[in-house]
Amino acid sequence: MRKLSLDxxxxxxxxxxxxxxxxxxxxxxxxxxxxxxxSGKTLSTALNTVRSAKDFFFPQTENLMDxxxxxxxxxxxxxxxxxxxxxxxxxxxxxxxxFEVLDRVFLADPVDTYYKxxxxxxxxxxxxxxxxxxxxxxxTFGIDAANPGGxxxxxxxxxxxxxxxxxxxxxxxxxxxxxxxxxxxxxVVDEQNALIRERLARLPLADLSAEAFGSGKTAEYFDAPEWxxxxxxxxxxxxxxxxxxxxxxxxxKDFNTGHGVKRFRCWDxxxxxxxxxxxAGQPRLTQLERFRQRFMHKLVYYPTNNDxxxxxxxxxxxxxxxxIHMNIVKVMKTLGGREHA
Numbered sequence: 001m002r003k004l005s006l007d008x009x010x011x012x013x014x015x016x017x018x019x020x021x022x023x024x025x026x027x028x029x030x031x032x033x034x035x036x037x038x039s040g041k042t043l044s045t046a047l048n049t050v051r052s053a054k055d056f057f058f059p060q061t062e063n064l065m066d067x068x069x070x071x072x073x074x075x076x077x078x079x080x081x082x083x084x085x086x087x088x089x090x091x092x093x094x095x096x097x098x099f100e101v102l103d104r105v106f107l108a109d110p111v112d113t114y115y116k117x118x119x120x121x122x123x124x125x126x127x128x129x130x131x132x133x134x135x136x137x138x139x140t141f142g143i144d145a146a147n148p149g150g151x152x153x154x155x156x157x158x159x160x161x162x163x164x165x166x167x168x169x170x171x172x173x174x175x176x177x178x179x180x181x182x183x184x185x186x187x188v189v190d191e192q193n194a195l196i197r198e199r200l201a202r203l204p205l206a207d208l209s210a211e212a213f214g215s216g217k218t219a220e221y222f223d224a225p226e227w228x229x230x231x232x233x234x235x236x237x238x239x240x241x242x243x244x245x246x247x248x249x250x251x252x253k254d255f256n257t258g259h260g261v262k263r264f265r266c267w268d269x270x271x272x273x274x275x276x277x278x279x280a281g282q283p284r285l286t287q288l289e290r291f292r293q294r295f296m297h298k299l300v301y302y303p304t305n306n307d308x309x310x311x312x313x314x315x316x317x318x319x320x321x322x323x324i325h326m327n328i329v330k331v332m333k334t335l336g337g338r339e340h341a
């Protein structure tokens with residue numbers, strides 16, 4: 001483990017950015033968000049960013065390729081330019097776990113080379129959560145906010161930053177910072193982790209359980225009468241899907257620029273009435289069906305197909321941002337408390 005005095009934090013950022021593009025959470029009028037570091041920018045003290053770090057690997061919009069059409073001839077142009085190594089600093093444990101969920105989608109055969117390219121170039125500096133907030137429930141899904149994972153795990157105290165490499169990729173970056181950091185024991189971090197876990201145990205959602213959900217529960221929950229009451233107030237706005245670090249739905253459209261065709265991929269939402277609409281019509285005609293799809297995917301469908309791994313990491317963003325306060329916690333409490341066959 002390595003230690004850095006906090007008065008050298010800017011020097012650390014400068015050293016990282018000398019060989020990697022560095023992104024970290026900074027405060028904005030709209031809340032904390034990841035931005036490229038440059039001298040003068042200060043690391044946010046907010047628990048989490050409004051939008052997750054997912055954007056760096058699966059961006060909201062991206063130009064996949066261009067086409068030039070001349071008569072019957074079509075030229076495909078690869079527009080990818082992402083070749084720089086970059087570091088994401090200050091990623092919380094919930095968002096680190098979300099990358100595992102996304103990896104199982106985009107790195108499964110056939111591999112999404114756009115996503116893989118970014119994952120190969122990215123290094124994750126995670127940050128332990130010393131002060132989790134009331135909307136957090138990452139522990140429900142087995143995530144330890146005191147042990148955030150990533151390529152390099154960081155713990156911050158009042159006067160120092162402690163860094164521990166977890167992967168070879170992380171170790172290489174950490175080795176390049178030897179002149180700024182010093183070797184240390186884990187005693188201070190161990191004490192902080194014990195305090196973090198005490199705070200986590202006192203959170204309002206600390207007792208939220210996912211035991212009633214998971215693989216093989218489709219028949220039990222699909223026709224549950226509770227879906228009607230749960231979905232009645234849903235606006236179908238899609239806010240929950242856009243702040244979610246694990247949602248991976250997207251649409252692909254071609255645009256004729258007059259000088260060729262550009263193919264874009266952009267985020268989509270299963271909460272929208274147009275989502276997955278086909279020539280034969282819309283497979284989910286009602287808001288109830290769309291609402292059910294979202295939460296069944298998080299709690300049943302995804303774990304059924306991915307060795308029991310849930311597609312929720314308990315980051316609490318949907319709890320904080322839903323305009324009518326309908327979220328996965330209410331779904332879990334309602335369905336999880338029903339009489340089970």
